[in-house]
Amino acid sequence: MVENHSREDHETGGENKEKRPKFFINDHVDILIEILERLDGRSLCVAASVCRLWCTIARNDSLWENLCFRHVSPPPSSVRSVVLALGGYKRLYTGCVRPVRSRLGRVRRATWAGDEVQLSLSLFCVDYYERLGGSNSNGRLVEKSSPSSLMFLCKPVNV
Amino acid sequence: MVLYDSATLGGSCSGSSSSSSSSKPPPLQQRQQTQQDIDGFLAGAGYRVRSSELRKVAQRLERLETAMVNSPADLSQLASDTIHYNPSDLASWVDSLLSELTQPPTCPSEFIMDPVSNQTVVSDAWTTAEPHMPQVHQNISYEQQSLNNQLTVVPAMEEDSGIRLVHMLMTCAECVQRGDFSLATSCLEDMQGLLTRVNTVCGIGKVAGHFIDALSRRIFQGIGGGSVNGGSAYENELLYHHFYEACPYLKFAHFTANQAILEAFDGHDCVHVVDFNLMHGLQWPALIQALALRPGGPPLLRLTGIGPPSPDGRDSLREIGLRLAELARSVNVRFAFRGVAASRLEDVKPWMLQVNPKESVAVNSIMQLHRLLGSDPNRNSPIETVLSWIRSLNPKIMTVVEQEANHNQPGFLDRFTEALHYYSTMFDSLEACTVQPNKALAEIYIQREIANVVSCEGSARVERHEPLSKWRTRLSGAGFRPLHLGSNAYKQASMLLTLFSAEGYSVEENDGCLTLGWHSRPLIAASAWQAVSDGTADFPA
Numbered sequence: 001m002v003e004n005h006s007r008e009d010h011e012t013g014g015e016n017k018e019k020r021p022k023f024f025i026n027d028h029v030d031i032l033i034e035i036l037e038r039l040d041g042r043s044l045c046v047a048a049s050v051c052r053l054w055c056t057i058a059r060n061d062s063l064w065e066n067l068c069f070r071h072v073s074p075p076p077s078s079v080r081s082v083v084l085a086l087g088g089y090k091r092l093y094t095g096c097v098r099p100v101r102s103r104l105g106r107v108r109r110a111t112w113a114g115d116e117v118q119l120s121l122s123l124f125c126v127d128y129y130e131r132l133g134g135s136n137s138n139g140r141l142v143e144k145s146s147p148s149s150l151m152f153l154c155k156p157v158n159v
Numbered sequence: 160m161v162l163y164d165s166a167t168l169g170g171s172c173s174g175s176s177s178s179s180s181s182s183k184p185p186p187l188q189q190r191q192q193t194q195q196d197i198d199g200f201l202a203g204a205g206y207r208v209r210s211s212e213l214r215k216v217a218q219r220l221e222r223l224e225t226a227m228v229n230s231p232a233d234l235s236q237l238a239s240d241t242i243h244y245n246p247s248d249l250a251s252w253v254d255s256l257l258s259e260l261t262q263p264p265t266c267p268s269e270f271i272m273d274p275v276s277n278q279t280v281v282s283d284a285w286t287t288a289e290p291h292m293p294q295v296h297q298n299i300s301y302e303q304q305s306l307n308n309q310l311t312v313v314p315a316m317e318e319d320s321g322i323r324l325v326h327m328l329m330t331c332a333e334c335v336q337r338g339d340f341s342l343a344t345s346c347l348e349d350m351q352g353l354l355t356r357v358n359t360v361c362g363i364g365k366v367a368g369h370f371i372d373a374l375s376r377r378i379f380q381g382i383g384g385g386s387v388n389g390g391s392a393y394e395n396e397l398l399y400h401h402f403y404e405a406c407p408y409l410k411f412a413h414f415t416a417n418q419a420i421l422e423a424f425d426g427h428d429c430v431h432v433v434d435f436n437l438m439h440g441l442q443w444p445a446l447i448q449a450l451a452l453r454p455g456g457p458p459l460l461r462l463t464g465i466g467p468p469s470p471d472g473r474d475s476l477r478e479i480g481l482r483l484a485e486l487a488r489s490v491n492v493r494f495a496f497r498g499v500a501a502s503r504l505e506d507v508k509p510w511m512l513q514v515n516p517k518e519s520v521a522v523n524s525i526m527q528l529h530r531l532l533g534s535d536p537n538r539n540s541p542i543e544t545v546l547s548w549i550r551s552l553n554p555k556i557m558t559v560v561e562q563e564a565n566h567n568q569p570g571f572l573d574r575f576t577e578a579l580h581y582y583s584t585m586f587d588s589l590e591a592c593t594v595q596p597n598k599a600l601a602e603i604y605i606q607r608e609i610a611n612v613v614s615c616e617g618s619a620r621v622e623r624h625e626p627l628s629k630w631r632t633r634l635s636g637a638g639f640r641p642l643h644l645g646s647n648a649y650k651q652a653s654m655l656l657t658l659f660s661a662e663g664y665s666v667e668e669n670d671g672c673l674t675l676g677w678h679s680r681p682l683i684a685a686s687a688w689q690a691v692s693d694g695t696a697d698f699p700a
Contacts, residue, residue, distance in 0.1 A: 082451050085489035103658050119654050121452075122414070122445040125486070129444035132482050 026053050033057060037066050041098050064089035068097050072114050083121070086128040095127060096120035214352050219254060221356065320356050321363040325579070327353065328370055332575040340378055347375055361590060366583045369606045370575075373613035380614070392467045392475070398607070399438050401600035405592045407659050408683045411652055411666075411675045412525050413442040415685040416558035418648040420521045421449050423556035423687075428458045429518040433552075435504060435527040437464030440479040442523070444486055451490040459493040463512050468500040476500060505531060505541035509548040520554040528630075529561055532623040546637040550690045556642060557688040561630060563674055563681040566612050567623040578612045581682070588663060588677035627672060627684040639688040643671035 025032055036047060036057060044067070048058035057063070061084070068089055069075055083092055097120045104116055327350050334343035350371050357364035403409040424430045430450075434442070443462060450457045462483065469475045476498030487494030501507045504527055514520055531542040549557060564581040568574050585605060592598045611622040625633075631641070652666045652673055667674050667681060674681035 076452070076454070078452055078456075082448060082490045085491075086448075100658060104654060115650060115654060119651060119658075122417075122448060125444045125448040126441060128489075129441070129482065129486050132485060133439070 026051070029053070029057070033060075033063070037063055041067055041093055059090070061089045064093045068093050068117060068120075072117055075117070079121075083124075086124055087131075092120065092124050096124045214355060217352065218355060320353055321367075324350060324353050324357060324363060324367045328367060328374075328579065329572075329576065331374055332572050335374065335377065336571040343374070343378055347371065347378065362587075363583065365602075366579070366586050369582070369609050370579060370613065372606075373610045376610060377614035392469060395467075396438050396475075398600055398604040400441070401597045402604040403441055405597035405601035406589055407656060407664060408675060409441075409525070410655060411673075412560040412683060412685055414445065414651055414655055415644065415648050415673055416523055416525065416560060416687075417442065417446045417449065418651055419558050419642070419644055419685075419687040420446060420523070420556060421453070422645065422647070423521060423642075424450070424458065424519060425453075426455075427519040427555070429515070430458045430521070431461040431463065431514060431518045432521045432523060433463045433465070433512055433514075433554075435465050435522070435524040437466040437476060437479055437498070440464065440483055442525070443483055447483070447487050447492050447494070448490060451492045457490075457492040459495075460487065461495045461497070461518065463497045463499060465499045465501055465504070465507055467502050474498070503530075503541075505545055507545075509552060512552070514552055520552050522549055522552070522554045522557040524558070525560045526562060528559060529567070529623045529625060530621045532567055532625065533618055533620060542633070543637065546634070546639075550638050553690055553692075555689065557639065557690075558685070559630065559634070559688060560683060560685045561627070562624040563626055563676070563684045564624045565626050565629075567625050575613060578609065580680075582609055584677050584680050585682055588682070591659070591663065627669065627674070627681075627686065630684075630686070634688055638691050640691050641671055642687040642689050644668075644673050644685065644687055648673060 032054070036044065039047060044058055044063065048055045065080070083089055086092070097117065100116050100120045100123070327346055331343050331346035331350065334340070334346060350367070354364065354368060354371070357367070359365055359368050420432065432446070447460065450460060462480070464476055464479065466476050480496030480498055484494050484496055497513065499507060499511050528542065528545075531545055534540055565577050566574055566581070568577070582605060586602070589598060589601060589605075592601070608622050611620060649666065649668055652675065656664045656666055656675070663678050665676050665679055667676065669681075669684070672684055672686035674684045676682045
């Protein structure tokens, strides 16, 4: 029996070599996630435009959470609920953490790594508060063209 | 060639004596008299131009200078022609030069030199707008090289105009202090004329423009304040918000105060913050978030916001409170808000704040205490009243942020000088901001402050800034002791400034207080205080 089996395999071996399916990453979502977790913010955004599956995965907030707290000691668990309430990790990263890191990176001081995230969180919160005002109010308090407290981060300032 | 009758030079001396004998006519007549004097000087020097036209002449000369610099033609042709253009009639002379330069230049250099030498003679006689070209070269040779030399000193001329503006501002302020309003008025006109030659989009020109406005407001509208303090609460809040966005001063104030309050509330479960000027409540989201994330969980937070009453029945304080409550709810912080509407801080009484004896209180004053320094002899000093009831609340911490400037001196000229330096520095720092409309509205915010400092007196003048050293004395005398702000606050402030990407800001630590400044001139100072206990057991940690 075993010999028959192996002979069958051997007979079909040649055909299998031609018809063997290639490795398709989309079939292995867990591996895909592992890989995407190690990308930087820009690459992650680019990855989101590859296909629908990648887009769904890249929008997953936990990937962005990873990005925010990379190189930093893991934050307490209460941070997650706060960040999610204020708009999510992707928004936190693109709006605050990335510009803060890139600007502070010019003046690299090792003691600041954890505080960068703290400061980003505070700025993020102020921004959330301002967005609250834009949507809820009767329109007089904060208009469409209202100042956003994160504007100074977005626009590069040439000295 | 003689271009004017030299005998008429003697006529200029007789013109000067006529103005000194008049005895206080109304300003308009005085101005007319001065103008007639100037016309007399000009005529005496051989010029057929009136002082009222001089501004236009100056503008045209500016255009002439630009045309000369940009002219592709070889300017040496100017030296060779001999057509007479009657330079004594300045206006048409400049026009003719201008039209020549747009075509091949045929104007001889002699005719450019002569008026120059004339004007160096009479430049002491009047101070209104003069043509660009003279003043730098006292020894003028009638050669073509000097023409080129003159053209290259034009950038220095602009700086020169800026310095002259500053000198004239001081002169005008001194006149105002002396009460010599007629001379002050003519100074003002001179300055308006000078302003046309200086770049008013940035630098000294812009600041000078605001100070000139404030001075003219003081001279012509009196010291009652008028429309300076009349901005509606909505406008003030909007300008404040844009000032918050455009430059880091308010952000620094908020973040530093929040850090101090956070550290003071460590370990307390029931906390109450009193904000002396709520505005849009931009300070509090960051504190709420920090309290939400503190180890041990968030406390019960009560916020009492003081603000001006809203005119049209809209309860803006309540709206802000609702927004803050919504944010607190999102991050699971138990929160309660109370609004106290008062048009002046001294009208607030401690019972309105409803402080619970078991809770820890923090008092937060961002640029509010200086408004209480105006002393009315009929009432008790408001600052002492307010400080004593703050003390009676026994706050765990009182955070005070004030402008670092001495704008409360009794002498007008000292105040004016100090304000000129302070606000010039502040405007310089604002140049780093490019985000519009923040920048323009932030400038209006600062401009209102300038107008209040310069043109108001008595109870209308609320911007009575005092430096940190004076506040230290005052607060220590009122029964408070200083709390050091600590390295976390310093670190956070430094990071915040680095984010602003402008290389001029500097945070400094000043004996436990933090100051933020532009190029080592501190502009805003943050400090923290605690009431000295009267011997009871509650000793601060």
